[in-house]
Amino acid sequence: MKQGLLMVLLLIALTSLCDTINQLFLKSTIDSLKFNPTLNIIKIFKFVFQLISKPRLWLGFAFSLISLSVWLVVLSKADLNFAFSADSMHYIFIALASRFVLKEKMGARRWLGTGLIVVGIVFVSLS
């Protein structure tokens, strides 16, 4: 029983990790394009076309596909409430990856805010 729980937790960590890698690839691809948000449809389509022509983005999609598959396995093994609350570790992975891989500047406020969100999600999902 205990071992089953550990297994589910590891699987949830795996899906969070794969999703984080996907976001890292997406973010670094977008940063390389230097796009400015606009409501000009033609410019948006040009941006999306440039984006999907980058191999790095598809590498990210591959991880996203792994993440989705593992998540479906998790849902078949665990309670939805538990799965969602444990998935909040995703926010911690994103914060660490942003700080150490993308070298984003993380202030105390941002860490605290991220921590509050994680606690909040655990409350929302478990209750």
Place this chain on the structure above:
Amino acid sequence: MFKKKVTFKILLLLIASDILETAVHFFFKKSTLSASQGQVTDLTSAEVFLKVVFSSGFLWVGLLIVAAVFIIWSMVLSKIDLSVAVPIASFSYILVPGVSVIFLHEQITAWRWLGVFFVLAGVVLVSLSSKERAGQVK
């Protein structure tokens, strides 16, 4: 160098992507409801299930919205840090209980409201943190 501030425009894009994401879940759920007569136990029943799901208009509407969410999310990421965008997108944890109360008249426990409050406080803090100048961040 980018301006890293979360502007009103970015916030609107984030909320739009959150609302659309909720719509995706709604349409996907709808598409599986029409296929829920049979249990998926083996490969043959899985094939039948997928056939029904993929012939449902709801699924394709859902997939169309997935593409829209991707475009909006990409626009958001072109302007702000990943460590800001992802936490703010957790807004849906506030949105969904809110919608459940107002439109579905669901009961929300005190613990859940407390959780919603924590998420809200966290989102506000993270949003404010994007306005800190690099020099102020230790």
